[in-house]
Amino acid sequence: MRSCVLSVFLFHRGEGFSGLFLLAVASVTLNYVKEAEIKRINKELANIRSKFKGDKALDGYSKKKYVCKLLFIFLLGHDIDFGHMEAVNLLSSNRYTEKQIGYLFISVLVNSNSELIRLINNAIKNDLASRNPTFMGLALHCIASVGSREMAEAFAGEIPKVLVAGDTMDSVKQSAALCLLRLYRTSPDLVPMGDWTSRVVHLLNDQHLGVVTAATSLITTLAQKNPEEFKTSVSLAVSRLSRIVTSASTDLQDYTYYFVPAPWLSVKLLRLLQCYPPPEDPAVRGRLTECLETILNKAQEPPKSKKVQHSNAKNAVLFEAISLIIHHDSEPNLLVRACNQLGQFLQHRETNLRYLALESMCTLASSEFSHEAVKTHIETVINALKTERDVSVRQRAVDLLYAMCDRSNAPQIVAEMLSYLETADYSIREEIVLKVAILAEKYAVDYTWYVDTILNLIRIAGDYVSEEVWYRVIQIVINRDDVQGYAAKTVFEALQAPACHENLVKVGGYILGEFGNLIAGDPRSSPLIQFNLLHSKFHLCSVPTRALLLSTYIKFVNLFPEVKPTIQDVLRSDSQLRNADVELQQRAVEYLRLSTVASTDILATVLEEMPPFPERESSILAKLKKKKGPSTVTDLEDTKRERSVDVNGGPEPAPASTSAMSTPSPSADLLGLGAAPPAPAGPPPSSGGGGLLVDVFSDSASVVAPLAPGSEDNFARFVCKNNGGGLLFFNREMMCVKKWFLFLLGRMFIFYGNKTSTQFLNFTPTLICSDELQPNILGFITKPVDPTVEGGAQVQQVVNIECVSDFTEAPVLNIQFRYGGTFQNVSVQLPITLNKFFQPTEMASQDFFQRWKQLSNPQQEVQNIFKAKHPMDTEVTKAKIIGFGSALLEEVDPNPANFVGAGIIHTKTTQIGCLLRLEPNLQAQMYRLTLRTSKEAVSQRLCELLSAQF
Amino acid sequence: MRLKRLGELCKRREGLEIRFILIQNRAGKTRLAKWYMQFDDDEKQKLIEEVHAVVTVRDAKHTNFVEFRNFKIIYRRYAGLYFCICVDVNDNNLAYLEAIHNFVEVLNEYFHNVCELDLVFNFYKVYTVVDEMFLAGEIRETSQTKVLKQLLMLQSLE
Secondary structure (H helix, E strand, C coil), X not given: CHHHHHHHHHHHHCCCCHHHHHHHHHHHHCCCCHHHHHHHHHHHHHXXXXXXXXXXXXXXXXXXXXXXHHHHHHXXXXXXXXXXXXXXXXXXXXXXXXXXXXXXXXXXXXXXXXXXXXXXXXXXXXXHHCCCHHHHHHHHHHHHHHCCHHHHHHHCCHHXXXXXXXXXXXXXXXXXXXXXXXXXXXXXXXXXXXXXHHHHHHHHHCCCHHHHHHHHHHHHHHHHHCCCCCCCHHHHHHHHHHHHHHCCCCCCHHHEECCEECHHHHHHHHHHHCCCCCCCCHHHHHHHHHXXXXXXXXXXXXXXXXXXXXXXXXXXXHHHHHHHHHHHCCCHHHHHHHHHHHHHHCCCCCHHHHHHHHHHHHHHCCCCCCHHHHHCCHHHHXXXXXXXXXXXXXXXXXXXXXXXXXXXXXXXHHHHHHHHHCCXXXXXXXXXXXXXXXXXXXXCCCHHHHHHHHHHHHHHHHHHCCHHHHHHHHXXXXXXXXXXXXXXXXXXXXXXXXXXXXXXXXXXXXXXXXXXXXXXXXXXXXXXXXXXXXXXXXXXXXXXXXXXXXXXXXXXXXXXXXXXXXXXXXXXXXXXXXXXXXXXXXXXXXXXXXXXXXXXXXXXXXXXXXXXXXXXXXXXXXXXXXXHCHHHHHHHHHHHCCCCCCHHHCCCCCCCCCCCCCCCCHHHHHCCXXXXXXXXXXXXXXXXXXXXXXXXXXXCXXXXXXXXXXCHHHHHXXXXXXXXXXXXXXXXXXXXXXXXXXXXXXXXXXXXXXXXXXXXXXXXXXXXXXXXXXXXXXXEECCCCCCXXXXXXXXXXXXXXXXXXXXXXXXXXXXXXXXXXXXXXXXXXXXXXXXXXXXXXXXXXXXXXXXXXXXXXXXXXXXXXXXXXXXXXXXXXXXXXXXXCCEEECCCCCCCCXXXXXXXXXXXXXXXXXXXXXXXXXXXXXXXXXXXXXXXXXXXXXXXXXXXXX | CHHHHHHHHHHHHCCCCEEEEEEEECXXXXXXXXXXXXXXXXXXXXXXXXXXXXXXXXXXXXXXXXEECCEEEEEEEECCEEXXXXXXXXXXXXXXXXXXXXXXXXXXXXXXXXXXXXXXXXXXXXXXXXXXXXXXXXXXXXXXXXXXXXXXXXXXXX
């Protein structure tokens, strides 16, 4: 080492780098004292500064030397605040070395100093025009490194010309292609499409493979944004790829890497093809299939070299080919072959390959063609979960198990995941908990299994069980009366354990509070024993859990009058009545009072059993999506089509009651909102709706995650909902909730909530109906709201909507206000659709078909055939049709699998009879929807609206 | 249907590119940093430290890939140096792993048995090598022969 240091030192001595390089060497070889380094650097900086400021003009060589030193100092980690001008001067030198250092300094140290950019751009312009390939290369590399908008403005028009000019050198073409790509990425609006695009596509045929490599990247990015314009690239890419994969390993000479012909170019071409569906031209398609088969065949051939470089390069191409096969998702044969190949890799000695095989199989699992083939590897994957040393590989194994899970193997996979959870790394526990919870719910045939699984989750990894998970188990137990008794019994038994997790106490408290009566007949779980058991955990719990338990106690007062005195004693004790925590104290006081003054009737009403929760997207799934990023999870959901989730449910938060005291509602009580103090006079739980605000105030993921504010999705959610409420819009500052009732004269209650602690000023909501909509819809706000909304306050407004004639667009609610000095302007589409004015009509089979025939004019019928976007569940479909507003006519269609509906659209001017028929095809996962109404536009609109729901 | 799926895929595939290339030694000293995305100086420093922290704890039994924020790092260790490339999670791991090796072979040839000090003292040449092989976050040239020929030509201009 020492001799090496010395030689470097001597070598550079003549160039005047000595001091600095010695320093760098020191920092490499010895642990040099930091202060000495700083001292030495400061001295050097002062020296350079004086040289730059000196009277004597520096020659190019010295200037380069000092700029290079500055750059070196910067790269050692010190700030540089001068020398930019000198660097820019170097750009106009005619010597390569000087120019190169100048450009390097700019690329590494550029900041958007506008004056300098102008000078730099000028120098770049000269170099681009110089026709000297070296200088052009330097200039292009500088643009590609900096890629600022100013540069895009200056050169986006110029570079395409350089790229396609006939006399441009190959190496310049390569740089120009990627330079243009960079500018397109930063400022797509500044890169004009034009004649050059077709010539760029033909670069795929270029003789120089380096040019093809660079051009493919450019074309891929352009094709993503402008698929039509670059469609011709598909056949060119296929033929190029075909020439590469069928070439002998020596044909491509320079581009053969460890016996693999042009691996990187192959990968890029396969990626380009992933921008498009399978080629339509049968010849091209056949050629591509041949290529993919050749690549799969090569994987089976004995390796041409034992070097890992060979197998890596070969497999890089193979994995990309598999990605393309999965992307096309149309050749069952290739998909199954890909799956078998990956299956071999699952047991490969290279960790990298095992990892990638697990990852790639995850996507294969979601293709209907290869799902079964993937499932055959279940034992290997479970084994990977147990034996892999790298946590990231185990993580992939968990992902794959999750992806391959279906009804047939769910019990095994859930059991394996649970047992892995006991020893799993802390970093992935929460995710496993979410996955187990989702699978258990999704594939539960028997809900007792589901309850057992979730309680096991809490036992094994209680700390990682997020609120969403235990809220969900409660929702499910409440919604399914067949499991309530079992759940009560099981939590009761689980609570017997001397040490149990607080989450179990929460679930136990809630469930016994609701359904403790179902097991109270057994003397081993009599009311008093239940109460004593819960109360024995009380002092160990945190405040939110204690609050929940207090609610359980008051529910017990209603369920079991015999324990009332005991509970009253507890509530009356100083530790409750004078508790330092205001929430606990308030509950104790009010519950005690309620138990004393209220008659049994009132108690029974106020403390009535919780009504079923509206079905909606599982909040756990939302949480997992949030954790993992949407792409991974949705893919799985979309393609497996087994999601037991009802999109109609809308985004209501779980509890359906305003009164925190009437129920131990988890969301309202435990998030510490304080927004809804217990109010004995609160409406009974069944009144519903009003409780929205309480929950929405929280930032809990369960409420927030599934909502994309103002998005089309959100809008679509409301189409199949008759009456009810939902969140229209929210952001950091405010949210807007509505309840509605619509029938001919629709009335919508809109609640605006200020989530901040600051006033909103000039708060003005206005209803906007477009010109097109105007004659068909009459909408008006009944009275203006107060322009000032205090922090934390909510205001209500009523909007009346009248349907004059059929319409397609929806009115828009625009809200403007000032908040903390800034002007806010928010628009949200009101979910008012034509079907809201539906009145269901029941009719017999005979009548239906008679009317159906009457509406046989081709203009009256609109039909749509479409692929199912959601699981094809009969009950869900029925609910959607009813929610859409029409009557669901049973036993009308001769085919019991079909759905028919009928109704009348009421508008002010006319009434329009509507008949609909939905024919599902489970095998093809398709629907055919037919609508017949007396008015074409109505058929059309209803068909659009309803098609989007399945 | 096809088109819609295509649209979704394109969205997912958008902006596939190298985000940065880092060469660090075991002690965490940066020997090369090439950024293909806009980061401010503090952010760069943070990234450098985080990459060092995630990469150095891994041993030979681990994969050469680590998830990193919303991206992934593909890395390879050569003696005391870690060569790391940060790419999009959907990108091809093995292609970048071998791109690193290809790059190292070029450096080795160009500097005649490259060592850490070569990278320190000839930093400006290393940047040139990087720009020949990677540009705008994409692989520009993969032929070692072509890259070395170009480098020798440039050297002759010095």
